[in-house]
Amino acid sequence: MVIFFVAPAFIFTVVFIAYPALMSAYYSLYQWRGMSEARTFVGLENWQQLFSDPVILQCIWHNLALVAVAVLIGIPLAFAIALVLARAKVFGRSLYRTAYFFPVVLSVTVVGVLWSWVYNPQYGLLNEGLRAIGLGQLAKPWLGDSKLVMPAVLLVTVWRFTGFYIIVFMAALESIPRDIYDVATLDGTNLWQLGIHVLVPMLREVIIVTIAIAITASIKRFDLIYVMTMGGPVHDSELLATYMYKKAFLSFDMGYASTIAFFLFLLTLALVVIQLQSMRREEAVEF
Amino acid sequence: MVKQLPTETESSRRKGEKRNFFVRLQDLSPHVVLNLFLFSLLVLAFYPLIWMGFTSLRTNPELYTSPWGLPTKLNLENYVKVWETSPIPTYFLNSFIVSSISTFLILLLSSMAAYAFSRLKFPGSNVLFYAFLAFYFIPPHIALIPLFFVLKALRLQNTYFVLIGPYVAFALPFSTLLIRGFMVSIPGELIDAALIDGCSKFSIFHRIMLPLSKPVLAVVTVFQFVSCWNEYLFALAFIHKRNLKTLPVGLMDFVGEFHTDWVAMAAGLMIATIPIIIVYLLFQRQIMQGMTAGALKG
Numbered sequence: 001m002v003i004f005f006v007a008p009a010f011i012f013t014v015v016f017i018a019y020p021a022l023m024s025a026y027y028s029l030y031q032w033r034g035m036s037e038a039r040t041f042v043g044l045e046n047w048q049q050l051f052s053d054p055v056i057l058q059c060i061w062h063n064l065a066l067v068a069v070a071v072l073i074g075i076p077l078a079f080a081i082a083l084v085l086a087r088a089k090v091f092g093r094s095l096y097r098t099a100y101f102f103p104v105v106l107s108v109t110v111v112g113v114l115w116s117w118v119y120n121p122q123y124g125l126l127n128e129g130l131r132a133i134g135l136g137q138l139a140k141p142w143l144g145d146s147k148l149v150m151p152a153v154l155l156v157t158v159w160r161f162t163g164f165y166i167i168v169f170m171a172a173l174e175s176i177p178r179d180i181y182d183v184a185t186l187d188g189t190n191l192w193q194l195g196i197h198v199l200v201p202m203l204r205e206v207i208i209v210t211i212a213i214a215i216t217a218s219i220k221r222f223d224l225i226y227v228m229t230m231g232g233p234v235h236d237s238e239l240l241a242t243y244m245y246k247k248a249f250l251s252f253d254m255g256y257a258s259t260i261a262f263f264l265f266l267l268t269l270a271l272v273v274i275q276l277q278s279m280r281r282e283e284a285v286e287f
Numbered sequence: 288m289v290k291q292l293p294t295e296t297e298s299s300r301r302k303g304e305k306r307n308f309f310v311r312l313q314d315l316s317p318h319v320v321l322n323l324f325l326f327s328l329l330v331l332a333f334y335p336l337i338w339m340g341f342t343s344l345r346t347n348p349e350l351y352t353s354p355w356g357l358p359t360k361l362n363l364e365n366y367v368k369v370w371e372t373s374p375i376p377t378y379f380l381n382s383f384i385v386s387s388i389s390t391f392l393i394l395l396l397s398s399m400a401a402y403a404f405s406r407l408k409f410p411g412s413n414v415l416f417y418a419f420l421a422f423y424f425i426p427p428h429i430a431l432i433p434l435f436f437v438l439k440a441l442r443l444q445n446t447y448f449v450l451i452g453p454y455v456a457f458a459l460p461f462s463t464l465l466i467r468g469f470m471v472s473i474p475g476e477l478i479d480a481a482l483i484d485g486c487s488k489f490s491i492f493h494r495i496m497l498p499l500s501k502p503v504l505a506v507v508t509v510f511q512f513v514s515c516w517n518e519y520l521f522a523l524a525f526i527h528k529r530n531l532k533t534l535p536v537g538l539m540d541f542v543g544e545f546h547t548d549w550v551a552m553a554a555g556l557m558i559a560t561i562p563i564i565i566v567y568l569l570f571q572r573q574i575m576q577g578m579t580a581g582a583l584k585g
Contacts, residue, residue, distance in 0.1 A: 018454030023433035109538040168582045223519035273581035
């Protein structure tokens with residue numbers, strides 16, 4: 001009887017998640033073009049290649065930049081906005097909430113194409129806007145410039161994902177008992193002090209989990225960059241996931257691509273474990 | 288908030304008024320600044336989309352002379368052109384079919400599993416539950432390449448199931464967790480009473496658990512539908528036949544073909560976005576709950 005209820009879900013997850021994930025580790029030990037059955041066992045050669053591949057290093061830097069921007073800019077900004085929306089005198093609070101979250105539900109293709117229009121060198125909104133206010137010399141081919149492409153893409157990630165963190169923090173702030181706000185108001189504490197000294201420590205758990213989510217999502221990030229730049233120019237906005245995808249489905253180097261996929265998984269795991277460990281330990285020292 | 292000053296003579300009353308005004312202004316200014324700040328963020332969050340809407344109503348020469356300009360009339364030519372000459376209607380239908388079937392299967396399988404894990408205690412049920420949850424932490428990327436060959440071996444290529452299979456599988460752990468959390472809170476007396484009345488386990492699931500779990504099922508439905516509708520990685524890797532492509536990937540082809548025709552592209556993107564806007568405005572509470580549950584309950 002129990003089997004009847006549990007088995008279908010298990011069959012799906014084993015066939016489409018567990019088995020492929022294990023096979024990925026296995027493939028990473030082979031050289032394999034994907035088209036034929038001919039696989040050659042190469043041991044750890046793919047892993048050696050990975051650690052000496054300069055593109056991988058570039059990808060890691062770009063992924064870490066995504067993490068840094070999400071954790072150092074996106075999350076604090078979202079917390080501040082959520083706090084203001086939850087506590088300050090704001091007209092049309094729910095309208096703001098609806099609008100801020102909207103970029104999160106948009107299709108990634110729409111987001112990518114929209115922003116590539118903003119950044120378009122000739123007719124783009126950004127360059128046209130700069131020319132209109134007399135700063136035409138600042139007009140740049142934003143996505144075509146090896147130095148500017150990452151900042152440009154990072155801005156889009158902030159635009160797309162900050163709404164998500166705002167909603168998380170707004171929901172978390174709602175769970176805080178009203179008395180705390182009342183006491184703080186009586187004490188004459190302003191919103192800023194209240195946020196830093198009272199609410200951040202109280203919402204510690206939520207913040208830690210949110211940072212973990214931001215790390216995982218940033219290391220896995222694929223679609224937005226793939227749609228906007230395909231990792232280019234050359235590899236100047238390449239991420240681990242876009243590199244893996246290109247290796248697998250454009251150059252059919254399935255063995256190496258599997259190695260990158262597995263590395264991506266291990267990197268996420270390592271970063272999240274380090275983050276949780278260090279943030280939880282701080283907590284232990286505090287009390 | 289603003290103290291009334293005692294007034295005696297006309298001049299001191301005026302002075303008081305003046306001070307009142309400044310006190311009020313000072314009092315108000317942080318709020319004004321805050322509201323302005325929030326409003327400018329709102330414009331920033333929303334403007335690209337409004338711009339896309341405007342552009343879809345314009346003509347290319349108009350656009351190239353002033354990208355920031357407004358449409359001069361309600362001109363739906365671009366929409367007609369895109370709907371009639373591009374495969375967007377097909378992509379649209381594919382997205383709808385794949386997302387609907389996936390969401391239905393997710394709902395069915397995860398509520399069944401959630402029922403078993405919350406109410407039918409069996410030896411090792413907790414271990415099994417945590418093993419099942421562990422799949423939640425496996426990123427799709429790591430399964431991507433081998434999945435390609437699994438799907439080939441299962442002869443699912445060139446069917447909708449090439450996407451439905453992975454979509455359902457990757458959504459199950461999280462959906463089950465959410466639904467189980469809700470089902471645990473349903474009072475056991477109800478089930479005991481039903482058992483005494485001779486209800487089978489299946490009819491308890493069907494007649495009691497499912498109807499009572501409606502709020503969480505609504506969250507899972509809307510959230511998973513939107514996730515499937517927007518999924519990109521699997522759709523890009525697994526579907527190569529044009530008439531099976533879903534919107535996110537199909538749109539990229541469309542963008543490639545209409546490369547220089549920005550206004551038509553804008554109309555195409557609008558067609559893809561309008562259903563999402565409607566679903567979002569109707570069910571935003573469920574979408575937000577579904578998306579943030581991981582952070583708030585994890």
